[in-house]
Amino acid sequence: MGRWWLLCAVASVGTVGAIELGAEGASGLRLVPFPKEVQLGDGAVSLGGEQVVEVAGGSWEVAAALVAAELRRAGLPAPRVQPLEGASASLRLVPPTVSVRVRAPALREGAGDEDYVLTVASNQAVVAAKAPAGLLHGVQTLCQLIRANRNGDLIPCLTIRDWPSLRWRCFQDDLTRGPSSTLEELKREIALGAFLKMNLFTYYMEHQYAFAKHPVIGPRDGSLLPQELKALVAYAKPLGVDILGNQQSFGHFGHILKHKEYAHLRETGDVLCPTKEESYKLLDDLYSEVVPLLPFPFFNVCCDETWGLGKGPSKELADKIGVGKVYAGHMRRVHDLLKDKYKKRMMMWGDIILQHPKDLADIPTDTIMLTWGYHPGANFEGQIIPFAKSGYEFFVCPGVNNWSRILPDFGATVVNVQNFVRDGAKHGALGMLNTAWDDDGENVNAPSWHGHAWGAECAWNASKTAYTDFSRRIGAVLFGEKGDRFGQAIDLLAKTHRLPGMGGMHNSRFWQDDLGPLKTSVAVEKANAQRLLETVKPAIEHLEACKKEATANAELLDGFLFGARRMELIGQRMLDRIEVAALYAAAYEGALREAPPLLKKAQAIIERNRDAHEALGKQFAELWMRENRPYALDWTVGRYKAAVTRYDTLAKRLAAIRKDAEAGKPLPSPREVALELLELGVRKSRPDKIVQQPLTPEAKWLEPAATHRIGLIVNAGAADRFDLPIELDIRLPEKLNGRRIRAFRTDAEKPVELLAQLDATEKAGHGCLTLMLDRVAKAQTAPVHVYLGLPMDEPGPPPPQAVLTSDAPKGMKWLENDKVKLLLGPEGAHIYRWEIKGMGGRDVTMPGETGWAGFADVGGEHRSAVNKLQCVADGPALVRYVCTDEHGLTKTISLFAGASWVEVTLNSPVGYFWAFDDPKNFAADGPTPGNYLFSNGATGPVGKEADGVKAQVKAPGTQWGAKFIPDKWLLGLVTPEAAVTHVIAPGAGAGGVGIEHGGLASHFIIYAGTLDRKPDDLMKRLHSTLDFRNPPEVTLHAMQTR
Template sequence: MLSSVGFRSCLSSLAMLVAAPHASNAAPASGLRLIPFPKQVQMQEGHFRLVPDLRLAVTAHAADRFAASLLREELGLSRGAALQESSALDATAVLPHALILFPGSGRPVPEALVLPVVESEEAYALSVTPERVLIGARHVQGLLRGVQTARQLVRANVQGDALPALYVSDWPSLRHRGFQDDITRGPSSLLKTLEREVALGAEMKMNVFTYYMEHQYAFSKHPVIGPEDGSLTPDELRQLVAFAARYGTDIIGCQQSFGHFYHILKHKEYAHLRETGGILCPTVEASYQLLDDLYSEQAPLLPFAMFNVCCDETHGLGRGPSGKRAAEIGVGGVYAGHMRRIHDLLKDKYGKRMMMWGDIILRHPENLAQIPTDTVMLTWGYQAAASFEHQITPFAESGYEFLVCPGVSCWNRILPDFACATTNIGNFVRDGAKHGAIGMLNTTWDDDGENFFAPNWHGVLWSAECAWNASTTSPKDFNRRIGGVLFGEPGTHFGQAIELLSRTHSLPGFESMHDRRFWRVAMGDCPVNESASRTQAGELLAIVDAAITHLVEARRDAQTNADLLDYFLFGARRMQLMGQRMEGSLDACRAYARAVEVAADRREALAALDEAGDNIRELRDAHAKLKNDYETLWHRENKPYALQRVQARFDGVLARYEGILQKLLAARVGFAAGTPLPRARSLGLQITELGVRRTRPTEVTSAPMAPDAPWAVPGLDGRIGIRVACGPHDRLQTPVQLQLPAAVASKLGGGSLLELTPDQTMQTPVLYQVDGDPDGAVRTLAFNVGAPFQAGSERSFLFYFGSGFTPTNTSPHAVRCSAAPGGMTLIENDCIRALVGPEGGHIYRWEVKTAANLDLTQPGETGWAGFADMGRDHRSSPNKIEVLAAGPALVQLRCTDATGLQKMTTAFAGVPWIDVTLNAGKGWYWNYDRVETFAPEGPTPGIAVFSDGFRTPVRSAKAGFESQAKRGGVTWSAKSRQDGLLLALLTPEVKSRHAVGPGGGMGGTGIEHSVPAAHFVTYGGVVAEPPEAVLNALQQTMSLRNQPDTALFGTEQREDE
């Protein structure tokens, strides 16, 4: 780092050297396009012209000559100039390492440059005058960095044939600046890809590079581990090390050595070394022999002093053979013991300094001192947080050297989340520099084996900028510069495209652009409703279409690295297709529905069927083209291994569309021959709205439902019949909301709802309400079908209406709402009393009346306390609360936060559950309860239960992150006690990643890092039956995918007596 004295000396010398005032025609330095931007730039008068007969002279070191060759190559690519071979320059008297670019008519005269007074071998000075370009440094590394700056001047800053005159004094803020390629989750980069990554990283002054390794290495001692067509070979590693050395780049070796060991342990030869899942067992001695073997085939090939053993995310440690040891010394003690073993192995046998990911030891701070202090800690985190100091200071204050390790947010995504990565990288590097980090290692991960490396370059270059300059650059300025530096484009199309694409990950309906969203192609499925889906598709297409236009322009103008833009374009076109197919699928469903409606007009119906078929065919063909493009791009970057996995995903989508198309064609043939069209659901062409309760009846008939039934409400002169069919599953009390016909809505001076017995002899009053504008045409009848509602059964109701006498519509089970202090809203029925607050739209109180008014929620009315927490931007965001329905059958609140997220919170009469639907799916949703209610710390410890049948005792809050029980692919999670108290969260339509915590900050019931859901049901009450029976029935009851069918019959008018 630069001392204050050295810094002042450097500036003073520089000022004296370039003290001449700026000429009036000198452009400001801020207009230069350089990455990373130099520490000190002073613009001067004049230009250096890139004339055809330029020559290079360089000091007589082999490495210096290689640096000169890079500039010569750049001049050839960017300017078409064929330079002569570099001539020797004797400049050692003034500059140990120097390079001069000069016209053929001139002479290479070395001059004394004022070099930065800093403790860095990479410091350099660069001077451009009308007579020559001069680069000088004390070390060859500095000359290499100066040459890269000169290359960027030539590539991105030439006006006509002129370089602006200037003086640069430059040095890095962080010593080690690097990035990683994950070559072990499927894609295995070709050697030429790895070499290009090293070279391009060096252009941006990166000086370290690493590969992430679990199993895709050609281990000669363990040949079964690495796949033949997808493993890095020892010879390739040797070549990569030699290649990188020329660019002044070190290769950091890497071998996962604890967690993420699944692909090795899956082989029968190593199954006895398993702790749990994919964790290597630390109490089996053979584990260390295996690690020794794996290190022995990499470490000797790597000159760099450090080696990364990883050892992150060891969730499940202490639950296998090491359990006895963990009981004695704690899980953290077992972890630290393993780290000491491999530290000593690497140091004593291979002379390497151990690097390790810091996440697990941060969870066990009491064991941090047991890790040898010469260990280099790699502290990582990938969220867009305002600060990362809590992940840095434990290491900095304990005397460990450390690197900060942000990420490009590419994993599992169609394109990287550029906005998240920009904030994450900038803030993490800033905090690292503040606390003395020795470097930065930017990470890329290929978790689902699908993403390419090329789209990561934006995040990699941004990290190069931040690490060189300690995050002092604005993202907007960086995006202005990156297109010229990376591609040589004269404009800013690439940066504009990135800024547009940065907005896509926060769009509702697309699950942060995760790959899984692309593969979910159910026709007609709307996460919320059709209107929202069409709006979301339009928003996406407006952004992506513009981004594609910019990328095409950048591709056209690119002077170098143009092929990398093909990968950005591919990702943008995948996004584009997501919007197009959302619209196309709905259009196909609507066209089929129109064919059914106009079936009597055969010609019009056939045209509608053809329209539906054309939509599906276009979508199928668009996916087929993407598959071909994907295969082409894969082979450019990677070895063949694992491509078939992604091909299979494409094939599954294509088969889905083809299957629907064939069913539709068969239906068309049958219709043309006189067969009625089948129901849309049987063809996969039904629009299913998963975020709203269906208000339109499944069936409408003009005939009365029960004309012979007695007229039970003489004071009202109209009635309409309603029939509700349970479907194939038993249901609990079932909510129904039905839009009333205009002829009924216009006559609602009064009303009464009665359930009709099957024999039509009795009519029983049912609690109901009518919502909507009393003066409007749309009025909705809401009521609940009482439990039990048996599978296969139907229930019939008569709604009486008119302007006459209205019977009392009350019940002890009724639900009501009222205003509460602090802008809150109180909801109450005979089972629960809940308080909904404007901060985060949280349910801050949930009192169970049948449990002596016990409040289940974590105490407090701010932050994460309470239920329905959405985390991050939504947790503390102020909500506007609107009462849409005030009872007595249901209460409905619309809570809208500052980000536009809407929570529709609905409570019903007579039941201890509340329903929440969102206008966009989310993968994080928690109910925070008290530790004392279900955890072992309280008087009545509970059991965690999941929809797949898994049961386990609720764990102690003292276990920290290990206190949560988690299950993937389930629809509900719960905590229950022997006295029947039950707290549960359901995602009725979506198999999610549920978790049950002990309460408090570790959560009660929730989902996190899950497939997003837009519909949640919280149950909080006392049950007499097993919780599984209640919750399975509740899932069927509240599922918006499988709502009960409803039939609306013709109206009747009371005849005068």
């Protein structure tokens, strides 16, 4: 006897004839979206012999064609089609010799047009529905049974009763950021969407449409033609898919406004002016060429991200009535135009009006709100409830996170879609619109289909399907693979977006010049590259295996493979760059006769990289032309060509140097060939010069107990240096490691003792010498003698400026010198207290010892991640903790003797880094209002805490930002090597000093202390002294034995 299996219920073992479904029972079926109810039967039905498709209802031709195509794809005989009279929507697949007709079970009570039942039993398969829409859904399920659940010519006996949770299930193709899908590609998308039971398709449009009334707008070889849009509507309708029209009508208007014909309609360069009547004449013209071609009753006018509204010609009106009312007034005009003239119901993005909730009531309530958000949030009700409570119907609009990425951020997409759709269904969403965006013009459509399929699953079942079940099923449904290699590949590729050093796998990471300075260090770069390759290589193997088995849509896998191979090349060229630099350094430093073979090997590695970029460029062009018109292809192909030229130029340079070396000509330095390994994430620890004679060997020994001493000379170079840390890797006799040391600067009349320490390193016979110099003037030198081998008896109390560390409660650590006392916590490796001793021990961080409170926050998943805190240097010159979290981020925090600043380095550059301070410190509405200052000279009063994020002041392309109270104290942040967007905020959740969304950095200096000089002087000193790109020059002299 059969049994019912309801979605998300616990299933038991089920064996159906020759088809083994395993322990999962009915849930082992591979169907997407998964049916609401499944009843397994006994045995299986053979499709191997002659079959007849008997079909009735309004969609009989397409329904029969879908079944016939799937049978042919499976290598089974094509059926004969027999239309039936009658109004009922039904289909039966049956051998002509079978006379007994199985009756389909009844639909559920209150069934809608999309409900269907499917029965496979007694040598036949029957689909029944109330309307053609339901019939098509049932037929698609039958096709999935044939593709993904067939064993030879057998499909399992079962009964399915199914219906959707959301009325509209929509997906999107961006046609206006460069890529412009051909009509054939759009048709392929429609067919695949229908296969997954999506019933609405939309495109995104700014300007890439062939407007006859305004021909200057659409690019000639990259615009959707009106006749193509009309043909798409006709193609989609029999498949049960409607086309939702779209035209940007307020913001994102820059591609139109850039033309001189429309320049007078600019509110800003990207926003249409709402106070000029001609703006509405233009919109009417645009609508007149699109809207009449679309039978669907809704039309999306977009109107999102209207940044700068109220700052152009509408400023006078905005100052009078408010920006929100100006926005709402425009929306009413557009609403009335669409409704009165074109009989359409307006849809609009909801982001701007959510920022002006008091003006929401000005927008007619028959508007359909599109509430969007693409982050992997736990809850989206804050973006839903305002519309639901105000009486608006709404769509939830998650995204496939494909924009500007090498491959979509699959992990973020899974959470974003599932939770947004879940919350939408809870509050009565009319539908889901799963967005895809082509922001940098570099996307191909294929890799978005994992996210679109997940969206189809969630919208059909109100997000009740476990992702692990979907992942196991989707490869069979899309491609007909026997196993789950596709799902395994996606799970691996999802990890790449979180890997250190990979920039979230945005396209910008691929175009990053890995021949340039290392963002971190050699050791970190190697580890990051190996981690990436260990993740991507097995993913590629899974994808290739899936493609080998694929019986359908195999061409989609090429897009996934292309992205994975771009990731693979990133990892390989990171390792290759390090190897080439090492080969060249060995050739440069070694005997000239040994250089040519080293140079030849380096040249071969560079040529391999050149060829890899050239091959990927050709693959990209091929993938592009499968989907798109030629327009904008050259944007990205040009970048591949530039990369090929860059590698080819270096290969030729190495060939010429090798030829010169063979002729006895000395090699140019690594810096001259741009192969110097400049590490931007660590302080340079190798001496610039090594002198084989001791430094002033006749000088008096200042520490009689020492057995050895070494001399070094520090040259400040092109900058004045203040509170200058020196870290030097030195070769030592083993007996000296772990012994006490003392150091003296000897250029003054009386030698000055320096705080110094010697720490063990991982290299045998080496130690890391750290010392602090108070000042070395520009172009001046400081000679230093370091005394080694001192006895280990107690040296007495440490000097006042020495830095020490000790344990604190809850696994935290204290770091302390004469200027500051810091509390370092394992959660996020945050500095949760920063007490300034010159201000009576006042803690200036945002109160709290969890979450974002405190300093050195990098946000995201790292914020609450528990770190392992490893002390690698414990004073008296330096206390350093290496903090590593479960996601692979390593944050190294260093406090030096006598310093009011902390140095933070990361093993992966980030674009978000904040020190959250107490708003009582500087906020305009606090007790001690302060000022801000950036490295570009911009200055002004710090904003109000009450204004929150709106009070942030941003300075793109700067290297430091600070806020201060004159002659009292300062809080500042420096990114010495990186010009990024520094931000100043009043404190609390809005932020204190930080960087955000404007470039990447991995080296940060946080200063919080008293102010004894001008703020710009202090910040400039920190920048010039601590810039890893411009280190002081250190000459190391030979060791002298007493």
